[in-house]
Amino acid sequence: MISDTLNTAGAIAKGMATTLKELFQPTITEDYPFEPPNFEGRFRGVHVLQRDANGLEKCVACFLCAAACPSNCIYIEATENTGDNRVSAGDRYAKVYNIDYNRCIFCGYCVEACPTDAITHGHDFEIASYETGTLVYRKEQLLAKEPQGAPAK
Amino acid sequence: MPELVKFKLNDKELTAEKGTLLIEAARQNGVEIPAFCYYPGLSLQAACRMCLVDIEKRPKLATACTEPVMEGMVVWSDNEKIHTARKTTLEFLLTNHPLDCPVCDKGGECELQDMVFRYGAGGSRFVEEKLHVPEQKWSPVVYYDAPRCILCYRCIRICNEGMGVGALGLNYRGVNSEIVPNKGDHLECEECGMCIDICPVGALTSGAYRYQTRPWEMTYVATPCAHCGDGCKVTLSVRNNQIMRGNNRDASGLNGEFLCIKGRYGYDFTHSAERITKPRVRKNDELVECTWTEAIAAAAAGLKAAKTHGVIGSTHTTNEENFFLQKFARQGLKTPHIDHRRSADFPALMDALAGRPATPSALATSRDVLEAPAVLLIGNNPTDQHPMLAWNIRTAVRLRKQHLYIVNRASIPLVAQAEAAKIAKAGEEIEELERFRDALAKEKDVVIIFGSEVKGADITKLVAFGDTLPGHTRYIALADNANSRGAVDMGVLPDLGPGYQPAAQAGMALDEMLAGNLEAFLIVGANPARRYLIQAGKAFVVVQDMFLTETAQIADVLLPSAGPYEKGGTVTNTYGEVQRQKLGLLVNGAKTDLEILSLIARAMGFDLGAANAATQSNEVFEEIRRSVKGYNIAAAALWTGSAVPAVTLNGAVPHRDRPDLIASSNDTLFTSGTLGRYCSALSAVAEAKERKNPEGIGK
Numbered sequence: 001m002i003s004d005t006l007n008t009a010g011a012i013a014k015g016m017a018t019t020l021k022e023l024f025q026p027t028i029t030e031d032y033p034f035e036p037p038n039f040e041g042r043f044r045g046v047h048v049l050q051r052d053a054n055g056l057e058k059c060v061a062c063f064l065c066a067a068a069c070p071s072n073c074i075y076i077e078a079t080e081n082t083g084d085n086r087v088s089a090g091d092r093y094a095k096v097y098n099i100d101y102n103r104c105i106f107c108g109y110c111v112e113a114c115p116t117d118a119i120t121h122g123h124d125f126e127i128a129s130y131e132t133g134t135l136v137y138r139k140e141q142l143l144a145k146e147p148q149g150a151p152a153k
Numbered sequence: 154m155p156e157l158v159k160f161k162l163n164d165k166e167l168t169a170e171k172g173t174l175l176i177e178a179a180r181q182n183g184v185e186i187p188a189f190c191y192y193p194g195l196s197l198q199a200a201c202r203m204c205l206v207d208i209e210k211r212p213k214l215a216t217a218c219t220e221p222v223m224e225g226m227v228v229w230s231d232n233e234k235i236h237t238a239r240k241t242t243l244e245f246l247l248t249n250h251p252l253d254c255p256v257c258d259k260g261g262e263c264e265l266q267d268m269v270f271r272y273g274a275g276g277s278r279f280v281e282e283k284l285h286v287p288e289q290k291w292s293p294v295v296y297y298d299a300p301r302c303i304l305c306y307r308c309i310r311i312c313n314e315g316m317g318v319g320a321l322g323l324n325y326r327g328v329n330s331e332i333v334p335n336k337g338d339h340l341e342c343e344e345c346g347m348c349i350d351i352c353p354v355g356a357l358t359s360g361a362y363r364y365q366t367r368p369w370e371m372t373y374v375a376t377p378c379a380h381c382g383d384g385c386k387v388t389l390s391v392r393n394n395q396i397m398r399g400n401n402r403d404a405s406g407l408n409g410e411f412l413c414i415k416g417r418y419g420y421d422f423t424h425s426a427e428r429i430t431k432p433r434v435r436k437n438d439e440l441v442e443c444t445w446t447e448a449i450a451a452a453a454a455g456l457k458a459a460k461t462h463g464v465i466g467s468t469h470t471t472n473e474e475n476f477f478l479q480k481f482a483r484q485g486l487k488t489p490h491i492d493h494r495r496s497a498d499f500p501a502l503m504d505a506l507a508g509r510p511a512t513p514s515a516l517a518t519s520r521d522v523l524e525a526p527a528v529l530l531i532g533n534n535p536t537d538q539h540p541m542l543a544w545n546i547r548t549a550v551r552l553r554k555q556h557l558y559i560v561n562r563a564s565i566p567l568v569a570q571a572e573a574a575k576i577a578k579a580g581e582e583i584e585e586l587e588r589f590r591d592a593l594a595k596e597k598d599v600v601i602i603f604g605s606e607v608k609g610a611d612i613t614k615l616v617a618f619g620d621t622l623p624g625h626t627r628y629i630a631l632a633d634n635a636n637s638r639g640a641v642d643m644g645v646l647p648d649l650g651p652g653y654q655p656a657a658q659a660g661m662a663l664d665e666m667l668a669g670n671l672e673a674f675l676i677v678g679a680n681p682a683r684r685y686l687i688q689a690g691k692a693f694v695v696v697q698d699m700f701l702t703e704t705a706q707i708a709d710v711l712l713p714s715a716g717p718y719e720k721g722g723t724v725t726n727t728y729g730e731v732q733r734q735k736l737g738l739l740v741n742g743a744k745t746d747l748e749i750l751s752l753i754a755r756a757m758g759f760d761l762g763a764a765n766a767a768t769q770s771n772e773v774f775e776e777i778r779r780s781v782k783g784y785n786i787a788a789a790a791l792w793t794g795s796a797v798p799a800v801t802l803n804g805a806v807p808h809r810d811r812p813d814l815i816a817s818s819n820d821t822l823f824t825s826g827t828l829g830r831y832c833s834a835l836s837a838v839a840e841a842k843e844r845k846n847p848e849g850i851g852k
Binding site for chain 2: 116
């Protein structure tokens with residue numbers, strides 16, 4: 001009976017010692033949503049369509065991402081670059097580029113398939129919505145910002 | 154029985170017909186010998202060095218495409234030596250070939266891509282910079298990207314030999330070699346696009362298709378072409394209810410891989426901005442858009458109020474629609490006045506050939522033209538009006554030594570292939586035939602092909618002439634449009650019902666109807682106002698059409714109909730071969746002519762059957778098979794994509810001769826009646842401006 005009591009008190013003391021010790025250690029959990037979360041570099045979030053150093057779109061509308069996509073969520077319409085409307089560095093560009101985030105499973109196959117490194121995974125993940133219609137992202141929403149001081153097109 | 158020879162391929166004993174090329178003999182026995190420049194039917198080139206094989210007792214590898222099989226030959230197509238040779242050949246082909254597959258139109262269906270994947274080495278030893286030459290635009294429909302070209306010369310040969318045009322040639326030598334068009338920097342030719350189709354890589358690309366999509370993104374629908382009466386099949390590449398391109402690489406039709414500019418590029422009327430997609434009703438002398446319910450009710454009321462009716466059918470709608478139309482006229486409206494624009498005198502031909510057995514038929518098919526030892530061509534200009542017929546004749550003359558005899562009012566391009574040609578004055582074609590009598594008497598079997606120049610009594614004279622020839626003489630009458638023959642076979646004529654049976658009561662012909670005092674007209678897919686004066690306001694006019702044509706503009710009720718690529722059914726080409734038309738895409742707002750007719754029939758209280766839009770086309774087809782003489786054709790063959798000849802020779806055809814009504818619209822390669830006006834690619838090419846349709850009539 002007495003030894004039981006002593007044993008219990010010892011166990012509590014041991015446990016509390018750990019708690020007290022950890023109390024003064026730096027925290028490892030994150031304070032999301034009050035602070036932005038930290039990501040590993042390879043985190044697969046909402047896609048970003050990259051631009052090259054001249055501000056032109058890297059995407060040449062080859063459709064390989066759409067072909068690689070297992071959930072069939074990428075829709076592209078291609079058209080030809082012309083002299084006065086040059087959008088990408090290649091012969092053609094994506095006139096329409098939609099990703100349907102209702103279907104996307106963030107597997108990254110599109111990124112692997114891309115021959116021009118145009119499509120990448122960004123770190124945005126807060127895309128929950130009450131309306132599925134808003135989950136079809138258009139090219140304008142996916143494109144990276146034009147670099148500062150890019151030459152005029 | 155052809156002589157067979159034995160040879161050994163990869164240690165297997167095989168046999169092949171004597172004289173077969175090794176590459177073909179291997180293919181027949183299921184062994185693939187890769188090649189770029191070899192193409193069945195074209196002259197041999199041995200340019201690509203891809204088909205190298207190892208032949209016993211030969212010190213060097215030999216090209217399988219130029220080597221006929223010989224008795225006792227021992228060949229290897231799959232050893233270490235050949236693997237190395239293929240890898241090296243492909244490495245050389247890729248010396249200057251850009252690796253821009255992601256943007257190249259051919260990516261995914263490129264023969265070079267496939268070959269490198271299958272036989273090529275993983276890397277290249279070349280470190281030198283690739284030669285770059287800017288892309289050239291040869292015409293609105295043909296673009297040439299020289300660096301991609303692997304110099305197989307297929308395009309040059311198909312243009313020279315297949316098309317007989319010879320618009321392509323070669324400039325410079327070695328790595329600088331380039332294909333050049335006949336006018337230096339641009340093309341002047343038939344714009345058929347065969348060079349684009351036959352190109353194994355993406356060097357020649359189509360202006361209408363380039364940089365728009367990728368081959369695996371589309372669905373493919375093989376359906377008869379909407380334009381001339383030849384009945385070529387065009388494989389439409391469709392994406393999101395939009396036709397991206399037309400070609401026939403799958404060789405699914407009568408035409409093999411052949412297509413002219415109309416078949417290949419003439420699909421864009423489907424997406425024309427001028428398509429009508431809402432019904433219109435005339436109110437206060439203006440056509441205003443309305444709902445389908447309103448329009449059908451207005452059409453039914455107007456037709457019901459009139460005591461006399463005239464019905465005009467189309468040469469573009471399906472057999473089902475034409476059959477239903479004549480049923481609608483004869484059983485529904487109870488009018489005998491029904492006609493269409495005729496361009497060949499089929500009733501006179503069937504009458505002249507009455508009593509001949511079904512087999513061997515006195516009517517020739519398109520394949521017969523290819524196989525016949527001799528062809529007599531009277532009138533017409535097949536190069537412009539029946540491009541597949543011209544292609545078949547050229548092929549037969551080239552590969553089978555066919556003899557071609559021509560009687561024409563002018564010197565046509567096919568004269569280059571002819572054994573003998575005579576220029577005849579208008580109306581004297583039959584008399585001119587006597588000059589060929591001795592030559593034709595020496596031929597085994599002759600296929601006689603005639604255009605709209607021969608009609609009425611001349612056909613009887615022609616058949617009498619054909620009967621004097623030894624051998625089995627067969628005939629083909631050339632009609633203008635995709636279903637001109639079908640319209641006649643289905644009885645869209647005032648004096649004949651379906652299957653060339655006399656109508657219960659003979660009605661007025663097209664010109665009489667339009668000049669007469671009929672109270673109402675139903676015009677389906679035709680544009681008679683282009684040739685005849687129809688007095689608007691005098692009669693109540695219901696028009697079913699895709700566009701606001703001259704006729705549609707005077708309509709009281711205008712109903713937007715679906716185009717030929719937007720519906721199922723069957724069509725009969727000018728040779729009498731029935732083919733199934735497949736639904737390629739849907740266009741919002743339009744209904745098929747059959748559905749529109751059945752809706753009007755229901756609104757008018759006619760019981761004509763086939764009321765369910767989903768199944769009506771098949772229902773009417775079954776009715777045609779049951780009731781139209783000669784159309785009891787094998788449905789299974791039709792359903793699997795074959796062309797089945799209708800047996801339309803069924804005894805005497807008592808008809809009323811109206812040779813004055815039979816006229817071809819003499820469409821060129823760049824016009825196609827009213828329909829051609831809405832095909833932007835046809836009018837975009839420079840040649841279209843030079844070769845205007847002389848009479849300016851059509852449809």
